[in-house]
Amino acid sequence: MGLADSVAYTRPVATPDDVKQWRERWYRHAMPFAADGTVLRQGRRPPAASWPAVPPEWAVAWKYPAASALAEVRAVEFTVGRSGRITPVLELAPVQLDDRRVQRVSVGSLRRWQQLDIRPGDQVEVALAGLTIPRLQSVAWRAQQRVAVTPPDPAQHGPLTCWQATPGCEQQFRARLVWLGGRQGLQLEGLGADTWQALIDAGLVHGLLDWMELTPARLATVSGLGPARAALLARSFADARDRPFARWLQALGVPSSVADGLPDWAALSARGANDWQALEGLGSGRANQLVAFFACSEVRTLATRLHAAGVQGF
Incomplete structure (x- = not known):
């Protein structure tokens, strides 16, 4: 050949x-x-x-053995995802691994970070997983002066927390918005994490659905959004009302793909754990998550708002 x-x-x-x-x-x-x-x-x-x-x-x-190098930890940061998962990320003094310049590496989980007890000033070994992705291998040695690092409280973050931009919820709330507008959700054109943050900083988005009421004139007041961009976002927000019910469920973060065969929100929220488990592929854990999701007062408030807005299925 x-x-x-x-x-x-x-x-x-x-x-x-x-x-x-x-x-x-x-x-x-x-x-x-x-x-x-x-x-x-x-x-x-x-x-x-x-x-x-x-x-x-x-x-x-x-x-072949993965290329590895020692790097000094400059800072420990924590990201909070849509589901409340807390991920520690190490900011490193830049090191070269093959053709990659590595400055950040994920620890993986809060529990692993606590076990390794990594602080600024420590030296860690990093390698490239699959020749591309930086991976934390181990702690080589520790700084004598242990800098205090305070992670987010896991008890304050979970699958049903942070539906609004309240103190301590900034990261998880923004992650919910990014998911809602992204390809997994409503596929809103022209929206990313930075734009959502700009809307939050301008005080225009405090709850998960506040963007639905924004007009081009109000959007144009946001720093960095001119009239043309504001009009584009307003059209994108208006088009979201016509998205299918199943896509709205995904955007809100329903724990499973459950819309098939069930026509509306009322039918879904009326199901108990045994009803969910009767569906193929749903075990007790996922069934209980679904019951908790549809029983959540914040979620019910969102459904009521979508019903008032005339969104299909609510």
């Missing part, structure tokens, strides 16, 4: 030592393409009719 490199870099081997020799050679010397390991496979594959739905037994990848 004209792929000359495939021929040049395919070699017959008979022993593990042969494999090791070629792997070491290719790992240490210049290659005409990027590679993350060596593949060892049999010369012949079994017939396709005998392949099971599992990784093949006739091939295995021997990955």
Whole structure:
């Protein structure tokens, strides 16, 4: 097929030592393409009719060690997502990993950060997962002076919190707006996190649906939004009223895709845990989440507002 490199870099081997020799050679010397390991496979594959739905037994990848480096932690920040998940992120003194300049790395979870007890001034080892994504490996050593770091309170954040821009809810509330207007939700044109933040800072959006009442004139008062951009946003907001019921459910953050076969909000909110579990693929945990979602007073208030606005299904 004209792929000359495939021929040049395919070699017959008979022993593990042969494999090791070629792997070491290719790992240490210049290659005409990027590679993350060596593949060892049999010369012949079994017939396709005998392949099971599992990784093949006739091939295995021997990955090269991930490039790693030490970096000093300059700060520990915390992001709060739409569902209330708290993610610690380390701000690092810039380090070079292969062709990537790394300045930030996620710790993964609040619990892991607490276990590692990472503070500004600590030295951490970072590597590239899959040659692209920075990953925290370990804490190499700790600064003698332990700087106090206060994370958000997990008890104040969850799937049913922060429907308004109240103190302590800034990040989660904005994440709800970004989800609502994004491709998973209403697909509102011309909206991103920065625009939502500008509307919040201008005092125009305090609750999750306040944007529905904004006029072009009020939008034009926001710093950075001219008349043309304000008119575009106003049209986008007006078009949202015609989105299908199922898409509105996704935008509000319903814990599962549950609109199929149920025509409106009243039918959904009347279901109990046993009713939800009767649906294929829904266990007790997800069923209880759905009951709690539809019983939430904040969510009911949003549904009432959407009903008054004439949105389908509410």
